[in-house]
Amino acid sequence: xKIIILGAAAGGGLPQWNCGxxxxxxxxxxxxxxxxxxSVAVSADGRDWAILNASPDIRAQIAATSALxxxxxxxxxxxxxxxxxxxxxxxxxxxxxxxxxxxxxxxTGAIHEALASNPMLSALRADLVARRHVVLDRPFALLxxxxxxxxxxxxxxxxxxxxxxxETGLIGETTxxxxxxxxxxxxxxxxxxxxxxxxxxxxxxxxxxxxxDGTLWQDDxxxxxxxxxxxxxxxxxxxxxxxxxxxxxxxxxxxxxxxMNNSNPLTDPRSAETLEAEARGWQIGRDxxxxxx
Ligand code: MLT
Ligand code: MN
Ligand code: ZN
Numbered sequence: 001x002k003i004i005i006l007g008a009a010a011g012g013g014l015p016q017w018n019c020g021x022x023x024x025x026x027x028x029x030x031x032x033x034x035x036x037x038x039s040v041a042v043s044a045d046g047r048d049w050a051i052l053n054a055s056p057d058i059r060a061q062i063a064a065t066s067a068l069x070x071x072x073x074x075x076x077x078x079x080x081x082x083x084x085x086x087x088x089x090x091x092x093x094x095x096x097x098x099x100x101x102x103x104x105x106x107x108t109g110a111i112h113e114a115l116a117s118n119p120m121l122s123a124l125r126a127d128l129v130a131r132r133h134v135v136l137d138r139p140f141a142l143l144x145x146x147x148x149x150x151x152x153x154x155x156x157x158x159x160x161x162x163x164x165x166x167e168t169g170l171i172g173e174t175t176x177x178x179x180x181x182x183x184x185x186x187x188x189x190x191x192x193x194x195x196x197x198x199x200x201x202x203x204x205x206x207x208x209x210x211x212x213d214g215t216l217w218q219d220d221x222x223x224x225x226x227x228x229x230x231x232x233x234x235x236x237x238x239x240x241x242x243x244x245x246x247x248x249x250x251x252x253x254x255x256x257x258x259x260m261n262n263s264n265p266l267t268d269p270r271s272a273e274t275l276e277a278e279a280r281g282w283q284i285g286r287d288x289x290x291x292x293x
Contacts (some may be wrong), residue, residue, distance in 0.1 A: 001146065001182040001293045002043050003209065005146070006051070006061035007036035008285035010215050010261040011089030013057065021225055032268045035287055036061055036232060038091045038191050038259045040211065042181035044146035049169075050080040052178060052189055053157045054093030074100045080142050081132075082106040084150075085175045085192055086114035086158040094121060102128040106142065107152065110173035114158060116229050136173065141188050142180070150176040151203065154194040156236040156267065168194050168236055175236065179203075185293040191259040194236045196246040205250050208293045211285065212247075214257025217264050217273050225263050240266060241273075244280050253293075258285040 007013070014035040015024035026032045037055035049068060055061065062068045062076065070076050081103055082091050085111020094115070097103070105124070107115065112131055115121050134140060134150050142148035156168045177190035187209040193200070204210055215237035222228040232239050238246075240257055247255065257277070260266055265273040266284050274284055283289075 001180065001185050001187060002046060003180075003187060003211070003291040003293075004041045004065060004066060004067065005211070005258060005285045005287060005289040005291075006039040006041055006057050006258075006261055007057050008030065008258055008287055008289070009035035009037050009267075010259045011037060011087065012262055012265055013037045014260070014262040016262050019227070019262055021227055023149065023262050023264070023265060026268065027262075033259075033286060035260065035267065039093065040186075040189060040258070041065065042142075042146065042180055043067070044143055046079060048079045048143045049077050050082060050142050050146070051078060052082050053084055053090040053191065054081055054097060055172060056092040058093030059096045061287075076101065078103050079159055080104045080106060081152075082148065082178060083111055084178060084189070085155060086111045086161070087192070088159065090191075092117060096125060098123040098125070098242065100125075101221045104130045104132050106132045106134050106140075106148075108136065108173035108176060114161065117168055137182075145183040146180060149179040151179065151188055153177045153192070153200060154197070154236075155192055156194065165236070168174060168233055183293075187291070189258075192236055194233055195238050196243060201247060202248050204247065204252060208251075208253040209291050210252045211258045211291075212243060212255065212284070213237050213259055214243075214264065214266055215259050215261045217241055217266055221263050222261075227263050240277065244277060244282060248280065254283065254291060255281055256283045256285050257269075262284070275278070
């Protein structure tokens with residue numbers, strides 16, 4: 001199995017268009033690597049590919065990834081797209097994927113409903129893009145030779161569906177992780193997760209690779225930096241610092257943070273927090289990083 005991190009950043013990317021924080025300024029100056037928004041590609045055979053989350057940067061991400069380049073006049077080796085929630089950074093790229101490419105679009109019923117309620121997405125032609133409803137905890141073929149199982153993780157509804165009161169520990173069809181299995185190897189992709197209860201660490205145990213929500217380093221990071229009023233948990237993201245501790249006794253082959261917000265010190269390869277995470281067995285996802293299992 002091969003996984004390519006197309007974009008390692010959370011919504012907004014690095015630098016974010018309107019952000020003057022330390023990391024965004026460093027990225028603009030070329031002092032730290034820029035990152036595009038949250039998306040990965042996976043393949044069991046290097047021939048047929050699936051994209052997990054279609055970020056608003058998908059056009060540039062595909063251009064930067066030779067495995068996804070066209071093999072015909074209007075055809076790239078993309079067979080499937082799976083989205084793990086309805087967040088804008090995970091679905092807005094579907095608008096880019098509208099130009100005569102056939103693929104299956106996999107999501108839960110709740111996420112499909114969110115997509116169906118946006119008339120602009122009807123630009124994905126029904127005769128080319130089959131919208132496949134996936135049931136939690138039931139394995140299905142994402143690609144030839146690659147099985148996927150989605151599972152609920154603590155999360156919340158997308159920003160554009162939030163009401164007065166927002167429940168951030170929702171367990172259901174709104175936020176899911178994906179278990180990928182091919183050639184006897186098992187990888188988990190969980191780019192958004194508000195909490196790490198014991199049943200989830202049990203599920204993670206023994207995976208060959210884990211790509212996990214690294215949005216923020218600490219819960220009140222955005223507030224401290226004057227970038228916003230929300231905590232990580234309020235946004236549906238457990239802080240990476242606590243995730244490292246929560247998974248310290250859980251056996252995992254390769255552990256990689258993805259979906260980093262631009263406020264996160266992990267975006268700086270030389271920060272004390274990056275060195276600490278690396279010393280504790282974590283890798284920091286970067287655009288173009290390949291994981292071969
Ligand atoms: C998130 O991961 O918290 C969302 O992408 C936020 C957003 O929709 O901007
Ligand atoms: Mn996001
Ligand atoms: Zn910033």
